[in-house]
Amino acid sequence: MDLKSTCLVVGGSVCSFKLLNTILRFLPTPELARKKSWQWRNISTSLAHSSLSGAWAVLCFYLQPQMLEDLIFHHSLLSHSLVAVSTGYFIYDCLDVALNQPCKQSCEVLLHHAAVLSCFSLALTSRLYVGYCVISLLVEINSVFLHIRQLLLHSGRRNRQGTHIKAPRPSVTYSVISWVNLGTLLVFRVCTLVWMSRWLAAHSERIPRYVLMIGTTGLSLISITNIVLLHRLLMADFLSSRHNTSKDHERKPVSPE
Structure with missing residues (x-):
């Protein structure tokens, strides 16, 4: 794929x-989510991207397992297209967040997206490290369940219906999603980023200094946000005896990513 086709x-x-987000305006929205309709649409759009890119990344490695042996030079039209589509999503989401959220609430997401876009743009323009970018998109498998969890929160489906006690128990659906979310977070976020960091260190002599700097900075930022995300999820769903629902209506934690 040449540069013009990539663009x-x-x-x-x-x-x-953007079109998907616009269509969501005209679809039924849960009553509780109508108060934060922009967040509902934004998270739903993110869920669509996570579902697409996560499955696409798995397909890339299934069809071309040899790409794992050479993450620098080896790639296919399918993997290059995946990175291009995800780059478009992150550009869209940057604009959506910047235009609809206050700076204090959006800086974490924008910083993460900027790190991802710098790495993806380098891969698209140089046609190098595409496989490495596809590895990073395996994180989106966890993002699927992360976004479903958030949609359950925004729609008021966290707790069991009909309970009138001070500490209502989570619904079965929410409990299952919480555990799957935690498991996939540990596998596809923590383990994947550890593997990527190890690979970057092992191949540092083959990588130009500026590329190494971009990769190290990006991984460092994403690792910090993932640590914060893990802490928030553990406190909200597993360690806190009292669930404060309002605290869980946060902006979607970042992904790349």
């Missing part, structure tokens, strides 16, 4: 996710 795919991705 067309990225631009088409931006427009497609």
Whole structure:
């Protein structure tokens, strides 16, 4: 895929996710979520991207397992297209967040997206490290359950219905999603980022200094946000005896990513 085609795919991705977000305006929204309709649409759009990119990344490695042996040079049209589509999503989400959220609430997401975009842009323009970027998109498998959890919170489906006690028990659906979310977070976020950091260190002599700096900075920022995310989830769903629902209506934690 040449540079012009890549730009067309990225631009088409931006427009497609914007169109999806617009369509969501006209679809039924749970009553409780109507108070924060922008967050509902934003998280739903993110769920669509996570579902698409997570499955796409698995497919890339299933069809071309040899890409794991050479994450620098080896890639396919399918994997290159995946990185281009995800780049379009992150550009779209940056614009959506910047235009609809106060700076204090959006800086974490924007910082994360900036780190991802710098790495993805390098891969798209140089046609190098595409496989490494596809590895990072395995994180989106966890993001699927992370976003479903948030949608349950925004729709008021966290606790069992009909309970009138001070500490209502979580619904079966929410409990299952919470455990799956935690498990996939440990596997696809923590383990994946540890593996990526190890790979970067092992191949540091083959990588130009500026690329190493971009990769190290990006991984460091994403690792910090994942530690914060893990702490929030443990406190909200497993360690806290009292669940404060209002605290769980946060902006979607970052992903790349």
